[in-house]
Amino acid sequence: MDDAGTTVKRLVQAVGVAVIAAVASAHVGSPDTYFRGKAGPYDVNVSIRPPGVVPGLADITVRVSDAAVRRVTVQPVFWQTSTGGAPRPDVAAPVRGEAGLYSAQLWLMRSGSYSVYVAVEGTAGSGTAVVPLNSLATRRFIMERGTGFMLAGLGLFLFFGLLSIVAAATRDASLEPGAQPDPRRVWRARFVTTGAAVFLALAVTGGKNWWDSEDESYRRGLARPLTAEAGTYMDGSRPVLRFTLTDSSWFGGRTTPLIPDHGKMIHLFVVRSPGLDAFAHMHPVRVDSANFETTLPPLPAGTYRVYADLVHASGFSRTNADTIEIPDLSLSSAVPSDADDGWRTPESVPVPGMLKSESMLKDRSIMRWENAGTALQAGKPASLVFSVRTAKDSVVELQPYMSMRGHAAVTRVDGSVFVHLHPMGTISMASQRSFLQRATGDTSVAAILAAASRYPDDTTHTLHDAAPGAVSFPYIFPEPGRYRIWVQVKRGGQILTGVFDADVAERQQK
Amino acid sequence: MGTATFTPASTALPGTSARAATVPWHLFGAVFGATSIVIGVIWDISWHMTIGRDSFWTPAHLAMYLGGLVAGVSSGWTVLQSTFAPPTSAHRQSSVQFWHFFHGPLGAWVCIWGTFAMLTSAPFDDWWHNAYGLDVEILSPPHSVLALGMIAVAFGALLLALGLQNRSSDEMRARYGAMFAYAGGILVVFVSVLTTEYADRGLMHSSIFYKVMCGVFPFVLVGLARASSLRWPATTIAAVYSAIMILMGWILPLFPAEPKLAPIYQNVTHMVPMDFPLLLVVPAFAIDIVMRRMSGRRNDWILAAALGVAFLATLAVAQWPFANFLQSTASQNRVFFTDNYYYAMPSQSHTVRRLFYPMGETTAGLLTGILLVAPVIAIASARAGLGWGKWMTRVRR
Numbered sequence: 001m002d003d004a005g006t007t008v009k010r011l012v013q014a015v016g017v018a019v020i021a022a023v024a025s026a027h028v029g030s031p032d033t034y035f036r037g038k039a040g041p042y043d044v045n046v047s048i049r050p051p052g053v054v055p056g057l058a059d060i061t062v063r064v065s066d067a068a069v070r071r072v073t074v075q076p077v078f079w080q081t082s083t084g085g086a087p088r089p090d091v092a093a094p095v096r097g098e099a100g101l102y103s104a105q106l107w108l109m110r111s112g113s114y115s116v117y118v119a120v121e122g123t124a125g126s127g128t129a130v131v132p133l134n135s136l137a138t139r140r141f142i143m144e145r146g147t148g149f150m151l152a153g154l155g156l157f158l159f160f161g162l163l164s165i166v167a168a169a170t171r172d173a174s175l176e177p178g179a180q181p182d183p184r185r186v187w188r189a190r191f192v193t194t195g196a197a198v199f200l201a202l203a204v205t206g207g208k209n210w211w212d213s214e215d216e217s218y219r220r221g222l223a224r225p226l227t228a229e230a231g232t233y234m235d236g237s238r239p240v241l242r243f244t245l246t247d248s249s250w251f252g253g254r255t256t257p258l259i260p261d262h263g264k265m266i267h268l269f270v271v272r273s274p275g276l277d278a279f280a281h282m283h284p285v286r287v288d289s290a291n292f293e294t295t296l297p298p299l300p301a302g303t304y305r306v307y308a309d310l311v312h313a314s315g316f317s318r319t320n321a322d323t324i325e326i327p328d329l330s331l332s333s334a335v336p337s338d339a340d341d342g343w344r345t346p347e348s349v350p351v352p353g354m355l356k357s358e359s360m361l362k363d364r365s366i367m368r369w370e371n372a373g374t375a376l377q378a379g380k381p382a383s384l385v386f387s388v389r390t391a392k393d394s395v396v397e398l399q400p401y402m403s404m405r406g407h408a409a410v411t412r413v414d415g416s417v418f419v420h421l422h423p424m425g426t427i428s429m430a431s432q433r434s435f436l437q438r439a440t441g442d443t444s445v446a447a448i449l450a451a452a453s454r455y456p457d458d459t460t461h462t463l464h465d466a467a468p469g470a471v472s473f474p475y476i477f478p479e480p481g482r483y484r485i486w487v488q489v490k491r492g493g494q495i496l497t498g499v500f501d502a503d504v505a506e507r508q509q510k
Numbered sequence: 511m512g513t514a515t516f517t518p519a520s521t522a523l524p525g526t527s528a529r530a531a532t533v534p535w536h537l538f539g540a541v542f543g544a545t546s547i548v549i550g551v552i553w554d555i556s557w558h559m560t561i562g563r564d565s566f567w568t569p570a571h572l573a574m575y576l577g578g579l580v581a582g583v584s585s586g587w588t589v590l591q592s593t594f595a596p597p598t599s600a601h602r603q604s605s606v607q608f609w610h611f612f613h614g615p616l617g618a619w620v621c622i623w624g625t626f627a628m629l630t631s632a633p634f635d636d637w638w639h640n641a642y643g644l645d646v647e648i649l650s651p652p653h654s655v656l657a658l659g660m661i662a663v664a665f666g667a668l669l670l671a672l673g674l675q676n677r678s679s680d681e682m683r684a685r686y687g688a689m690f691a692y693a694g695g696i697l698v699v700f701v702s703v704l705t706t707e708y709a710d711r712g713l714m715h716s717s718i719f720y721k722v723m724c725g726v727f728p729f730v731l732v733g734l735a736r737a738s739s740l741r742w743p744a745t746t747i748a749a750v751y752s753a754i755m756i757l758m759g760w761i762l763p764l765f766p767a768e769p770k771l772a773p774i775y776q777n778v779t780h781m782v783p784m785d786f787p788l789l790l791v792v793p794a795f796a797i798d799i800v801m802r803r804m805s806g807r808r809n810d811w812i813l814a815a816a817l818g819v820a821f822l823a824t825l826a827v828a829q830w831p832f833a834n835f836l837q838s839t840a841s842q843n844r845v846f847f848t849d850n851y852y853y854a855m856p857s858q859s860h861t862v863r864r865l866f867y868p869m870g871e872t873t874a875g876l877l878t879g880i881l882l883v884a885p886v887i888a889i890a891s892a893r894a895g896l897g898w899g900k901w902m903t904r905v906r907r
């Protein structure tokens with residue numbers, strides 16, 4: 001009891017509570033959406049680059065491997081209005097010289113949750129994939145020098161041109177044809193023009209203030225996360241990690257409620273920084289309307305980056321980022337509060353960049369990065385393929401892990417990028433599901449059955465990887481640099497975490 | 511006045527009796543430009559109410575920029591002609607000087623300025639869209655530059671007609687007078703577009719509507735009427751405004767169109783026009799009568815008081831009951847087109863439910879606004895219009 005008491009004190013002193021840092025939207029530093037899945041009978045790969053401003057134009061590309069495709073259409077659907085309130089789908093144009101690649105632009109008019117209906121028509125019939133997408137203002141645009149000089153020049157020309165018109169109007173305009181202005185008239189014109197200059201300068205100042213206030217209101221409207229806090233404490237001898245939503249819009253009911261993603265209200269990741277040598281993927285459960293708790297796995301002491309993935313009923317997904325201190329608990333083992341929690345501690349994890357293409361797992365099986373040799377490039381679609389074999393090199397049977405064949409977490413070593421990947425890409429399945437349910441708009445049994453046949457079920461997502469014992473994740477690395485990748489699979493009821501490093505080269509100029 | 515010398519108009523000044531019956535083509539250029547712009551603006555607003563999605567290359571935008579270019583180029587050409595003409599030539603003698611070198615009619619300079627302002631707004635607006643997102647509002651800083659440019663083109667056309675009207679004395683005077691009134695009508699359309707937010711039919715029983723309308727229209731109508739050579743100038747100008755708005759309101763819905771942006775709250779199948787015009791012809795007619803009756807009076811303040819009160823009284827008498835009609839379903843037809851709902855207008859909105867929205871105004875506030883504040887605004891506006899009109903009566907070049 002005493003021991004537990006001192007531990008509590010130590011924890012309270014060492015940990016305190018950290019306020020969640022400002023990170024917007026789903027994922028950190030990885031704004032593009034990537035989806036791999038089925039549109040009816042067709043395999044599609046969809047990538048969407050959001051505009052960063054609202055309203056704005058997002059670029060979408062759809063890759064369909066099937067040669068029998070006749071037409072690809074895309075349609076952005078706002079969560080509140082569903083398909084009935086969406087414009088007619090746009091036909092995506094085939095990209096010249098790229099067989100099976102189609103591109104289009106999506107007009108996103110509101111901030112919030114959208115889904116993109118990607119419809120493919122061909123000789124094998126037609127099908128639709130629903131790709132959730134967050135529409136957010138995330139960036140400010142600074143005027144380039146050239147544009148600035150050009151506009152300033154034109155502005156000065158207009159300013160002095162208008163004054164010259166005022167001067168000509170007061171001096172010459174009311175003269176009978178052929179007459180010359182007398183000195184009195186010339187002076188009067190100068191006087192009036194000076195007055196006009198003062199007036200015009202005031203008008204320009206007013207315009208500047210207007211611009212500034214528009215800029216200010218735009219900046220206020222930039223996406224920000226829900227504020228939240230993370231911290232740890234001891235509940236008796238059980239170390240607890242607590243996640244608390246503190247945002248006024250949450251308490252004011254101005255956001256839609258949270259919905260579970262893969263059956264979990266929150267997916268919480270912790271990564272020891274700067275070594276990236278300890279990692280855990282946990283699923284805190286709801287204690288009350290704002291608090292979520294989970295048992296802390298036996299992680300070594302240190303500073304940890306925390307990332308919490310949340311999905312709202314509107315389909316809006318977001319990642320909150322934070323940093324916490326975990327004190328030395330000297331725990332050798334702990335019973336996780338959720339059977340799907342998985343972690344990896346430092347033993348046998350070398351410094352970033354030293355990891356080979358194989359990673360030994362907890363149960364002595366070996367996870368291999370099948371295409372580790374493939375060069376990775378920022379901005380270019382990549383498929384990361386992993387397989388698990390026994391020490392004797394026989395293929396193992398993977399169990400569905402939260403209805404997926406595997407989960408991956410990818411972070412840039414400096415922490416500027418963090419993303420939670422599935423075999424179907426970067427999207428949240430719960431977002432997709434919420435759109436599918438809303439789109440049906442009919443609760444009759446017939447409608448539900450029809451919808452179920454129209455859209456792929458969860459289980460199909462686990463079947464993307466044909467090879468047994470293998471799992472693959474499509475992703476586009478947003479920035480060049482060194483990344484660490486944790487791949488999690490389930491085997492024999494255990495969650496196994498492999499760890500790999502990747503070097504991503506500079507974006508290639510088109 | 512400050513006329514030092516006067517050269518007899520023996521060298522055939524354009525617009526004088528010596529060369530009767532030929533309207534200079536740069537005036538046609540400017541008037542065509544103003545017409546193309548005003549059609550483009552109303553079309554563009556309709557485009558945003560119906561389709562939503564646009565690019566620089568929509569027909570409405572092209573109409574606007576075509577108008578700006580035609581007016582600017584024809585004005586630029588006449589400026590070059592005047593500048594390089596001999597100093598005794600008619601072109602030169604009816605010009606104002608610019609930057610100690612260039613010569614040209616005042617209206618041409620205003621048109622050229624307007625064209626440059628419109629051209630400046632294009633890259634500015636493009637940057638604005640990249641920085642702050644696509645348009646969700648009519649008035650943004652770049653759009654204000656565009657609006658100033660478009661109004662300048664219309665005003666330049668008006669000044670070109672005015673100078674010619676003021677220095678002709680024969681049958682051409684009536685012709686230029688008609689062109690002046692037409693350009694004046696276009697100017698009234700621009701003013702109505704800029705104040706359209708306050709001219710919503712749901713506000714026509716609120717004092718804000720009367721205050722804003724009294725702020726802008728007495729100025730424009732009285733000023734133009736004073737400078738016009740027509741018998742019923744304000745009425746004619748208001749009729750031009752009404753005709754443009756009504757024609758666009760009848761023609762646009764003939765074209766099928768559908769929204770291309772989500773969210774969509776209204777089932778839109780055809781181009782949605784702007785609102786039916788205000789009954790400005792009624793107060794404009796009152797302005798004409800007052801100006802005729804009191805034309806002998808010297809004091810512009812007394813005249814302004816009569817004009818301001820007459821404008822407000824007749825506007826209220828005409829528009830207040832007409833607003834009831836516009837809000838009723840009886841006006842939901844091809845003629846009055848009050849089913850012109852913007853595609854993203856929520857069904858529970860006042861507009862769609864056809865309700866007046868008093869915005870918290872009490873009866874006392876309404877009466878104070880209409881009986882005390884609006885008259886003061888109308889009188890001040892009319893007085894400013896008289897001053898502007900007086901200057902315009904003197905424009906010769």
